Amino acid sequence: xxxxxxxxxxxxxxxxxxxxxxxxxxxxxxxxxxxxxxxxxxxxxxxxxxxxxxxxxxxxxxxxxxxxxxxxxxxxxxxxxxxxxxxxxxxxxxxxxxxxxxxxxxxxxxxxxxxxxxxxxxxxxxxxxxxxxxxxxxxxxxxxxxxxxxxxxxxxxxxxxxxxxxxxxxxxxxxxxxxxxxxxxxxxxxxxxxxxxxxxxxxxxxxxxxxxxxxxxxxxxxxxxxxxxxxxxxxxxxxxxxxxxxxxxxxxxxxxxxxxxxxxxxxxxxxxxxxxxxxxxxxxxxx
Amino acid sequence: xxxxxxxxxxxxxxxxxxxxxxxxxxxxxxxxxxxxxxxxxxxxxxxxxxxxxxxxxxxxxxxxxxxxxxxxxxxxxxxxxxxxxxxxxxxxxxxxxxxxxxxxxxxxxxxxxxxxxxxxxxxxxxxxxxxxxxxxxxxxxxxxxxxxxxxxxxxxxxxxxxxxxxxxxxxxxxxxxxxxxxxxxxxxxxxxxxxxxxxxxxxxxxxxxxxxxxx
Amino acid sequence: xxxxxxxxxxxxxxxxxxxxxxxxxxxxxxxxxxxxxxxxxxxxxxxxxxxxxxxxxxxxxxxxxxxxxxxxxxxxxxxxxxxxxxxxxxxxxxxxxxxxxxxxxxxxxxxxxxxxxxxxxxxxxxxxxxxxxxxxxxxxxxxxxxxxxxxxxxxxxxxxxxxxxxxxxxxxxxxxxxxxxxxxxxxxxxxxxxxxxxxxxxxxxxxxxxxxxxxxxxxxxxxxxxxxxxxxxxxxxxx
Numbered sequence: 001x002x003x004x005x006x007x008x009x010x011x012x013x014x015x016x017x018x019x020x021x022x023x024x025x026x027x028x029x030x031x032x033x034x035x036x037x038x039x040x041x042x043x044x045x046x047x048x049x050x051x052x053x054x055x056x057x058x059x060x061x062x063x064x065x066x067x068x069x070x071x072x073x074x075x076x077x078x079x080x081x082x083x084x085x086x087x088x089x090x091x092x093x094x095x096x097x098x099x100x101x102x103x104x105x106x107x108x109x110x111x112x113x114x115x116x117x118x119x120x121x122x123x124x125x126x127x128x129x130x131x132x133x134x135x136x137x138x139x140x141x142x143x144x145x146x147x148x149x150x151x152x153x154x155x156x157x158x159x160x161x162x163x164x165x166x167x168x169x170x171x172x173x174x175x176x177x178x179x180x181x182x183x184x185x186x187x188x189x190x191x192x193x194x195x196x197x198x199x200x201x202x203x204x205x206x207x208x209x210x211x212x213x214x215x216x217x218x219x220x221x222x223x224x225x226x227x228x229x230x231x232x233x234x235x236x237x238x239x240x241x242x243x244x245x246x247x248x249x250x251x252x253x254x255x256x257x258x259x260x261x262x263x264x265x266x267x268x269x270x271x272x273x274x275x276x277x278x279x280x281x282x283x284x285x286x287x
Numbered sequence: 288x289x290x291x292x293x294x295x296x297x298x299x300x301x302x303x304x305x306x307x308x309x310x311x312x313x314x315x316x317x318x319x320x321x322x323x324x325x326x327x328x329x330x331x332x333x334x335x336x337x338x339x340x341x342x343x344x345x346x347x348x349x350x351x352x353x354x355x356x357x358x359x360x361x362x363x364x365x366x367x368x369x370x371x372x373x374x375x376x377x378x379x380x381x382x383x384x385x386x387x388x389x390x391x392x393x394x395x396x397x398x399x400x401x402x403x404x405x406x407x408x409x410x411x412x413x414x415x416x417x418x419x420x421x422x423x424x425x426x427x428x429x430x431x432x433x434x435x436x437x438x439x440x441x442x443x444x445x446x447x448x449x450x451x452x453x454x455x456x457x458x459x460x461x462x463x464x465x466x467x468x469x470x471x472x473x474x475x476x477x478x479x480x481x482x483x484x485x486x487x488x489x490x491x492x493x494x495x496x497x498x499x500x501x502x
Numbered sequence: 503x504x505x506x507x508x509x510x511x512x513x514x515x516x517x518x519x520x521x522x523x524x525x526x527x528x529x530x531x532x533x534x535x536x537x538x539x540x541x542x543x544x545x546x547x548x549x550x551x552x553x554x555x556x557x558x559x560x561x562x563x564x565x566x567x568x569x570x571x572x573x574x575x576x577x578x579x580x581x582x583x584x585x586x587x588x589x590x591x592x593x594x595x596x597x598x599x600x601x602x603x604x605x606x607x608x609x610x611x612x613x614x615x616x617x618x619x620x621x622x623x624x625x626x627x628x629x630x631x632x633x634x635x636x637x638x639x640x641x642x643x644x645x646x647x648x649x650x651x652x653x654x655x656x657x658x659x660x661x662x663x664x665x666x667x668x669x670x671x672x673x674x675x676x677x678x679x680x681x682x683x684x685x686x687x688x689x690x691x692x693x694x695x696x697x698x699x700x701x702x703x704x705x706x707x708x709x710x711x712x713x714x715x716x717x718x719x720x721x722x723x724x725x726x727x728x729x730x731x732x733x734x735x736x737x738x739x740x741x
Contacts, residue, residue: 118590122588130591133605134607226327230297233325246572247573258571261606472703472704
């Protein structure tokens with residue numbers, strides 16, 4: 001196997017390889033080129049409009065779902081791609097917010113996505129504000145049917161967008177981890193009673209680099225695409241220097257180098273879930 | 288009846304940040320016009336090239352019909368128009384010459400450090416090694432300058448007691464250098480200057496550069 | 503044995519042999535760290551450091567890594583006598599490095615085992631010295647205070663893309679002699695009397711802190727600055 005890892009969690013799963021729009025105008029002779037697990041892949045649509053993928057001369061299994069391309073490096077996927085019912089729900093807008101390169105293990109990016117305690121410090125005046133720093137207890141479960149992680153009953157104080165003074169309210173969140181490198185969050189929508197979905201699909205370039213693809217599936221009849229994308233990239237851009245300044249780029253799954261606390265229930269569960277499935281890609285051995 | 292200044296803006300652009308920050312320091316209200324720089328490449332669209340900026344670049348301002356492109360040019364205009372104390376763009380001939388010299392260095396920083404960041408973060412295809420070594424070369428010039436004039440009690444790029452648009456123009460892509468794979472470890476004077484600039488009263492920051500926050 | 507210049511301090515006979523002592527690294531100029539204000543990134547033999555001062559001025563040199571999720575402390579900020587991490591705002595006390603506040607749980611006492619790794623740090627001769635081996639600052643050798651004579655002026659910190667040994671060899675070739683106890687090189691560049699404190703920061707990265715008798719603004723200081731840059735070029739282009 002040529003890839004940068006022999007971890008079956010990567011090789012036998014569907015890995016995102018970019019937005020489906022990157023195949024516009026491609027052909028076998030003029031493919032779109034991207035990086036995955038240390039290798040360079042060529043992707044194009046054939047005469048029937050079916051996505052194709054090749055690593056050198058070796059064809060790879062690829063499908064287009066939810067507006068993105070998914071490749072299974074070994075050709076033997078251990079499970080089908082996760083369900084995403086919100087993607088086709090009538091009335092929702094789906095917006096690709098662009099793939100952004102991040103120089104850190106994808107596992108740290110997912111852990112950051114699941115975390116609320118950093119909102120008042122990293123996303124000040126957007127998703128949180130000092131002194132409203134408390135993380136109330138929430139529930140984390142593994143769905144036995146899908147083996148996906150769900151964090152529910154999450155809530156966090158968010159400032160009001162146009163407030164000149166200290167006003168805000170608790171916002172309700174739900175989080176879902178579908179794969180080691182794919183997660184979703186759900187939060188209250190502009191449409192009353194509904195939830196917007198924000199998906200994070202990480203394309204693993206290697207153990208210490210990903211392209212983070214963020215997609216919105218939301219109810220919003222007011223904002224332009226540029227405004228929605230600007231907001232998502234503003235938030236992600238605030239996380240980037242934190243993510244790229246972990247002294248260890250790879251995530252330790254064992255040992256005492258890093259200490260969680262009570263508000264880290266999601267990340268404790270995520271790290272245990274990774275350990276139990278024998279995750280090695282993007283991890284750091286205990287010192 | 289004048290209309291509010293419009294800024295064609297993108298949150299992750301350091302060049303747009305320069306204008307947003309000076310507008311904040313000068314207390315000038317403005318309307319931001321979001322441009323889908325990435326992934327939409329709106330700044331290269333036919334409509335943008337025809338109506339806003341034929342060079343297909345951000346930022347651009349439209350000040351009640353007066354249209355100006357280029358971050359450094361916009362800083363000169365805004366400071367000249369709104370800064371009654373002449374501290375951001377001093378009148379003195381020597382200082383003005385120095386400011387112009389460092390505004391030119393800011394272009395070199397954009398050409399190198401900003402390009403490296405576009406490569407690493409947004410997948411731009413360019414000669415990344417040339418960008419990084421070019422950035423290190425101009426960063427060394429800044430670091431030498433700041434280190435050597437510190438003993439004269441000077442903390443900012445021009446020989447003025449307060450920061451000028453020269454510092455603002457050079458600041459963002461130095462502060463964001465890590466996102467282009469350029470380490471600031473070897474530039475201690477530059478790192479101190481970045482810290483000092485971030486801690487100026489009224490510093491608003493941008494994604495990737497934290498303002499000095501409350502505890 | 504190199505012939506001593508008249509201005510060299512004769513402390514070598516009273517200090518223990520260099521290899522018996524933990525190495526004290528000149529990581530930064532003392533004045534660069536303002537009490538309760540800034541955090542400066544430091545480097546010594548590949549170890550990354552977060553350098554800062556509590557409000558009372560006591561120097562701190564910590565492993566640049568928050569024990570929560572390993573994010574670098576240098577992105578954070580100083581809050582009086584505590585260093586606050588940029589990620590989740592966890593605060594750590596000067597001196598012990600003990601975590602004293604976890605904002606996600608304001609009512610909870612921070613767990614006792616959450617602690618920043620603290621190194622020994624001492625101010626002497628206008629420089630901040632860090633010991634990577636022991637936390638006990640009473641072990642700092644008195645000769646550190648003699649590294650730079652009183653009344654000398656700081657020129658600048660020069661950084662070279664070269665190993666520390668190559669830099670030391672080059673200084674020796676330029677006629678600099680070393681006072682082994684403090685690792686200070688004494689000599690002259692373009693006839694301007696200079697003391698060079700050499701810091702092995704990282705592989706292929708060496709800091710040289712330059713002190714001189716010449717006063718700021720003098721022609722001699724100007725000459726020294728240019729000579730320092732020339733020396734850097736010569737060392738970096740050497741095979």
